[in-house]
């Protein structure tokens with residue numbers, strides 16, 4: 001692991017690619033002076049599976065299952081984003097009910113993603129109990145989503161022009177029971193974690209990012225909102241039914257690890273609100289638009305669509321030549337930009353803080369590598 | 371003096387926060403256990419659970435309903451389906467005689483089930499699959515259906 005270098009006092013440390021707190025195969029090359037970090041270089045690409053290339057040699061519908069494999073924690077959001085992108089390109093009208101269903105499922109998915117992050121992050125910081133509670137809650141969401149999608153992580157639930165199955169009673173009952181349960185749990189988390197002195201000492205003032213720095217490094221999602229920039233694509237470039245819903249964009253001011261934590265916790269509450277509202281006015285009707293061809297052929301041109309994934313700005317860009325297979329498929333995934341800021345904020349911190357900062361940024365490695 | 375007061379206040383508020391946290395943990399100690407002892411217990415599977423695909427048995431014929439039209443084979447993103455049909459009688463549609471899937475590469479997307487014009491496919495509820503070689507995941511679904519008995 002250690003590589004002695006020419007200068008006397010500094011040496012290199014490879015953190016990862018098989019380190020339990022790098023959340024997957026992330027490789028951080030750290031130049032250290034004792035415990036202090038002089039330089040950090042994130043090395044990515046270990047789980048590259050050529051998803052973009054796969055998108056270029058199969059039809060639009062056949063690429064759909066790939067989308068939930070890029071970010072395995074926000075699979076439904078990625079499904080949703082991809083369908084919205086293709087629908088926008090082809091001008092497909094989505095029935096009202098399907099739009100509500102998709103939003104409900106995507107928000108539940110966002111909560112489950114944040115819950116997993118919450119558990120794993122505290123585990124990195126040395127707290128084991130919250131991890132178990134978070135996974136208990138997350139298990140509920142996976143069971144609810146499994147009732148309607150038939151799968152727990154790689155959903156492939158959305159279709160062009162709707163969703164492939166209507167909600168069933170189990171889903172509705174499960175969600176209704178889950179919302180108050182999670183609200184109660186979030187209160188417990190506040191007592192257990194948010195006010196915990198050890199947690200506060202390990203996160204307050206650590207890994208501070210100013211709003212300018214965040215903009216320079218194209219940070220998005222909760223990481224950007226923790227710096228005080230209220231930028232959320234659900235409000236900035238609204239899609240689906242978000243304009244009709246009431247929710248706030250939680251922001252913090254300091255931009256440190258604690259604020260990133262706080263923003264995500266507050267976001268879960270807002271997502272619960274969204275789910276509650278959307279289920280409350282779930283309209284009747286079909287869940288899939290009629291007459292969507294199986295081999296979809298968007299008119300020639302290039303298309304772009306932005307989506308607020310649990311981790312930030314997800315951009316989908318594809319070029320069509322009017323055929324069944326896209327000419328070019330490009331995904332701008334949020335974790336990639338979010339990760340790159342590490343080389344800017346890590347120098348000067350301690351190794352133990354590296355773990356706290358890396359965890360607070362919430363990266364999903366397969367999504368970076370695609 | 372001020373520093374001492376601040377220090378003591380920090381110690382007490384810190385200790386208080388830990389005690390409050392502990393009270394949450396203690397409360398949960400008396401709640402029902404949520405762990406499922408997996409190999410001995412099993413979680414209930416949802417109605418629509420997506421295991422690997424299988425051919426449905428039709429009550430009228432006591433057999434599968436695949437006409438080997440090849441729609442599923444064409445739509446499968448991973449190219450795991452191979453289906454071979456045979457014309458048994460001149461005025462009847464084809465009938466599949468082989469239906470191979472390579473489950474190790476199936477992405478469980480469900481497109482094949484959706485596209486089948488005869489609704490001949492369904493998802494199985496099998497999730498405990500082990501094999502000794504990569505070829506043990508290649509199964510002939512027709513043979514599988516027949517081996518399951520009527």
Ligand code: SF4
Nearest residue numbers: 436437439440442486
């Ligand atoms: S689509 Fe259905 S009928 Fe056609 S080959 Fe596949 S299983 Fe058989």
Ligand code: SF4
Nearest residue numbers: 446476477479480482
């Ligand atoms: S579920 Fe998807 S990947 Fe699997 S056989 Fe069917 S179409 Fe192919």
